[in-house]
Amino acid sequence: MIKVKVDFDRCDANGTCAALMPDVFRIGDDGLLEQLRTEVDPGREAELEEVIVCCPVGAIARG
């Protein structure tokens, strides 16, 4: 499994991650980001890479 880390101090709740991997990230009703899983299957490496490079504040990283 690949560990997924969110830097909530940087997070701006832009939601790009939640649009790309909605089963891992979610924007809650309060408008803030929630991380639903801390690990993803290795087969989703490319998806996670897209999430990492497309986060406008660089808040997501592999663990």
Next chain:
Amino acid sequence: MTVRRSDIVVVGGSVAALRAAETVSRQAPHLSLMVVSDEVHPPHERPPLSKVGLEEPFDREALTYPAVASLREQGVTFALNTRAEGLDVANRRLLTTVGSLEYGALVAATGCEPFVPPVFAGQPDVFTLRRYEDAVGLRAAVSRPGAHVAVIGAGFIGGEFAATLAKAGRRVTVVDLADRPLGRFGDAVAREYQALHRAAGVQLRFGAAVTGLGEDGGRRFLLLDDDSRVPADVILVGVGVRPSTAWLEESGVLLDNGIVCDATLKAAERVFAAGDAVRWRNPRWGATMRIEHWTNAAEQGRVAGINAVNVFAGEDPVVCGSVPYFWSDQHGVRIQFAGYRTGTEEIVEDRNADGLLVVYRMGDLVTGVLAFERRAQFVKLRAMLRNELPWQQARTVLTSGPAPVG
């Protein structure tokens, strides 16, 4: 001049270029990699240029992408202050202000430059926001006591900086040729946008053309086409950008208001492109488009990087299918759009106490969504838009259940 060589050369100094370099470095660390940029600084974040508050720290080191340092550690060369001047596709050579560079594959990510109408060109205290120095100069100019700022263009750069000024208690007037800026997104969006700025104390002069500049008692003003005047000690121009593609004009690479690419972002043999300058066939929408927004640049950088590596690996290129997206924070309200519209859609408004959600509907399909706040619902629709989105599915996200048409 000596001819240098790099397996992969990335041309550009912004997020598309950086993401391409990161992707190459990650996927093929054995390949030599050079980033050629005409800027004096390594790639840094640009969204903060219009978003950071006047009282907040504005430090270039802090804005520099952290990946720059790790790429340098891995041996990636950043050739800064180096402008691309031509491309020889047949001989795989990039011509620059400091000599030629041979490449195995190249990523063109030179982005766009702001357009400055002739009436403002070369005038003092006239700014655009593209580079770090632009923002430093603008922030210094607007900090002069009593300075009145005129923002030309009510788009997102202008709107964001007007909001930044209003927050700091500065006097600002936004001037736009259009009667209803953002009207292309529908009447409700145009009204909401206007009301947002008015409520924050921003003066708005919409449907007004600037016919000239004048001076009265040492203070500059804009002369508008109804003969009225707008104080303009400092002017920010945000009326649009043009692709920076002059260096490709003799190369044979097809240009048409941007670098014309196929669905894999290929522009020519061993040449891929990424970012604001790219006009490509987006397979998600079956349409050719050029997108001037951050996440598109980042994603295209990644795809172009993969495809540059695939040239060496002998693998097939991957396609770049994506949902165009932008966000803008103004007066504490987040405005977001996702999708791709033709402009002929039916507009479905869904307003509640939290904000406005607007869905663009073409027959049974939804092609886009725009929101003022409504963040949780917006992101659900944005995720759904990655695939063809039937109206019936999108409806489930809306709160007030607007009357279905047809």
